[in-house]
Amino acid sequence: MTDDKVKRRLTTVLCADVHGYSRLMEADEAGTMEALRRCRAAIARLVERHDGRIVNTWGDAVIAEFASVVEAVQCAVEIQQEISDQDSAAPQANPMRFRIGINLGDVMVDGTNIYGDGVNIASRLQELADPGGIVISSSVYDQVHNKLSVGFDCLGQRPLKNIAPLTSYRVTLGGRTAGQASIPIEENRTPSQTARAPRMDDRREPSSSTNAVSDWLAKLPRPIAVALTVSAFLIMINLFSGGHKIWFHWPVAVILFGAALRMVLGRRPEQDRR
Template identity: 80%
Template structure:
């Protein structure tokens, strides 16, 4: 890669990793290895079904790439569904669970391998996921949030090792790509769908202005949402308690501080270094 021009491409990277792998191996090496092999076979089959390819497998991790962002996310959902279904059919004291991270980004290509921030970010997102869960980057969210019948929970900007903070989202529902005929979650649903389905008392009534504003704020980075909320309170306090307009100065200072923080928090692409 140092003697030739580096080839790059934009791709969707899926990183899956076993949660508590060392603990599982310590408890039962043979059984854990057999389960890992079985799950890897299932993952490879699902990746192929969604027109992806396995890039690498080392230890307990699986790296795959997809040309389609939607197919990558749908594949991740089906992986978790199948693993959860198998765990429900064969109860174990320490069931094997995967955490999955997905990122859409630029990668360096060396033969059949891919490297760079695009891969590293997917790996770090996987570390943010709960066992049996999926976490995606904001670049993935922008492409899929209106194309899939799954829910998304904004995690804000979480610190990640050797990676600049970025907004991430957690998948909160098991579902199908919009338009393929998804059914209600009931007795026939997989354990993954039942575990992540919203409770009846959590399901919202038809959208009201308050719900719309609340949903909009949750999609923003936390510093921006907090600044807008505080600014709105200052404006209301000014309007209801004084005849003189004074809110513009503190609001301007708050917004300027947030913009400055976000600008300084983003490193230039040229300063980023590939994690070895």
């Protein structure tokens, strides 16, 4: 083994950057720089608390690595919560929002810096995140989905710049993106038990709405009512199975056209008899 052999290790990489940083700088350079310094101080404190290490900070970006995948995701959630709390305490016209991507992968080590696909994938996942949100790779999801009391929305295989498409997940809590509420680590609770459990009040409201919809459908001609019901079912399947790819409009258009055509043809015999 030679001294110049590239050193590698498996690590969890967290990549964060500010959404709309150029726009914020154009609107208020001094205020944006002060907010960025404040957010970076909070990020550094939380990374250290979760036994991570800040690898690099250039421009508005922050790269950190963690030995524990669970600690990395928990740190990301607390970062978004901390920044959200800062904005709530001192409301601003242009609040600063970070997007975070996390990946577990192999990296090349050069002194204190890390390089390679493990870092690049985390950076690309961060670009998929909503402002104030977190997106993780499937390798991270496999390690944490049953260890954190958060929900995960599968985003499917999204195209990533200069990287082969890979499956990613958005971190959620009760239908909201992570960062809007504190999320403790809980070993014995699953995402479905915590993030998606409906409250009693939520269970009562749909009943009256369902009755109203049923009454309205009952008043429509049967072909139209059936077509609308099937169309709504297809739309729900599309939204819950992957709303990023819209396909329901074609079958819905055919169904509605068929129902309308049946109504027209059904009326012609009556008109002929008259």
